[in-house]
Amino acid sequence: MPRTSPLTRDEVRVDYWFHVLTAPADAFVEINGKFVVPDSLAADLLAQLNREREARIEWFHENPPPDVMLTAMREAGLWPPRPSRPPQTVLAHWDTWLNWDYCRFCFKHFVQLEVSRRPLHFCSDKCHDRHTRERWQVYNDQRGQERAATRANLVCEQCGDPLTTRRSHTRYCSDRCKKAARRRRLHAAI
Numbered sequence: 001m002p003r004t005s006p007l008t009r010d011e012v013r014v015d016y017w018f019h020v021l022t023a024p025a026d027a028f029v030e031i032n033g034k035f036v037v038p039d040s041l042a043a044d045l046l047a048q049l050n051r052e053r054e055a056r057i058e059w060f061h062e063n064p065p066p067d068v069m070l071t072a073m074r075e076a077g078l079w080p081p082r083p084s085r086p087p088q089t090v091l092a093h094w095d096t097w098l099n100w101d102y103c104r105f106c107f108k109h110f111v112q113l114e115v116s117r118r119p120l121h122f123c124s125d126k127c128h129d130r131h132t133r134e135r136w137q138v139y140n141d142q143r144g145q146e147r148a149a150t151r152a153n154l155v156c157e158q159c160g161d162p163l164t165t166r167r168s169h170t171r172y173c174s175d176r177c178k179k180a181a182r183r184r185r186l187h188a189a190i
């Protein structure tokens with residue numbers, strides 16, 4: 001059964017300039033020995049990515065670097081900002097076999113469109129983000145627990161009541177104590 005639903009942004013990986021780097025394997029059909037994602041599946045996504053690219057270029061023009069940098073960037077050919085390649089009009093590959101891979105997060109098959117790049121391992125930016133988040137989750141949980149433990153032992157420096165704050169650098173239980181402490185410091189200074 002050939003695929004009929006158009007590609008979505010969540011199914012692909014893109015580079016900095018919104019060029020598509022991966023596409024789901026089930027979106028390709030073979031035409032004269034070349035593997036192509038039909039226009040009916042790719043056109044909407046490519047149009048959306050074109051708009052995002054334009055928006056990024058526009059953003060650069062609205063937020064240029066300081067003049068001193070701008071001169072140097074002009075000389076180095078880095079200004080005005082330019083996408084690394086022309087916009088894609090078709091998603092195709094001569095040899096899907098060599099660039100066929102499975103997603104290390106969701107295990108779906110995908111095709112990597114850029115032969116020269118290192119393997120991407122994930123079918124989409126979404127899966128890559130989710131993988132990264134889970135990878136750091138252990139570390140984040142641990143850090144959260146350490147902070148909670150620190151907070152549990154904190155008391156107000158003015159009145160000695162335990163602090164209920166979520167932040168570990170808070171020193172006083174209330175504005176009242178904060179002001180009282182400041183008065184005390186001023187008094188001590190005189």
Ligand SMILES: [Zn+2]
Nearest residue numbers: 103106123127
């Ligand atoms: Zn995936």
Ligand SMILES: [Zn+2]
Nearest residue numbers: 156159173177
């Ligand atoms: Zn207090």
